[in-house]
């Protein structure tokens with residue numbers, strides 16, 4: 001579980017996150033949603049322990065993530081930030097292998113190689129392993145970055161807008177793979193994913209944390225968040241939720 005208590009974050013005298021108390025359950029996929037500038041990326045950086053809040057605490061699986069040493073943090077949480085640069089000269093396999101760095105510190109062993117191979121498999125990248133990143137499509141490249149975060153083998157995997165700039169086919173493909181990580185199995189992970197696509201959040205999230213203007217607007221199971229009233233109020237615009245073929249469909253009017 002991730003436990004956030006009394007969290008405040010300030011940048012240059014501006015309050016970015018304000019008095020956030022929330023819990024993110026250990027099982028299932030969590031989406032973080034909210035308007036532009038609400039503080040979603042800032043929250044993710046705090047959860048990864050990369051940005052120290054001005055007040056409050058964050059415990060990830062019981063560990064005080066702000067006080068923890070970098071190596072300890074990197075074994076609990078992997079963060080894929082928004083708009084990762086493409087590092088063009090690297091191959092896909094090199095990039096994914098970076099995910100193992102916190103474990104081997106430059107001396108990869110057999111287990112690291114096995115985990116890189118498994119990560120390439122999970123994200124269907126084996127055929128692309130030796131391709132340089134600058135020869136891939138945006139969707140393939142994004143899959144490689146998510147695989148790198150996966151290779152870090154942490155119980156939590158934080159992804160900031162992993163679907164941005166992807167066409168529907170690539171977006172649904174990555175979303176399904178991320179969702180599969182959160183399902184019970186041998187290697188279950190807790191994905192926490194910033195999503196602008198409300199349709200994806202409505203369909204794949206088990207839990208949704210909503211931020212608005214730096215405040216916690218709501219943190220609840222999907223069914224309590226994906227309603228016309230809640231989404232309209234969160235985004236200050238008319239939004240209707242309807243059921244089509246048993247799935248919630250979000251219509252921005």
Ligand SMILES: Nc1ncnc2c1ncn2[C@@H]1O[C@H](COP(=O)(O)OP(=O)(O)OP(=O)(O)O)[C@@H](O)[C@H]1O
Nearest residue numbers: 011012014016034035036037038039040041042043
């Ligand atoms: N390093 C920083 N220095 C100063 N202000 C910052 C910094 N990082 C973020 N901010 C400000 O904090 C606020 C929240 O930004 P953040 O990127 O966390 O929001 P977001 O919800 O992820 O936005 P978006 O949906 O547009 O990506 C914004 O007003 C932004 O300008």
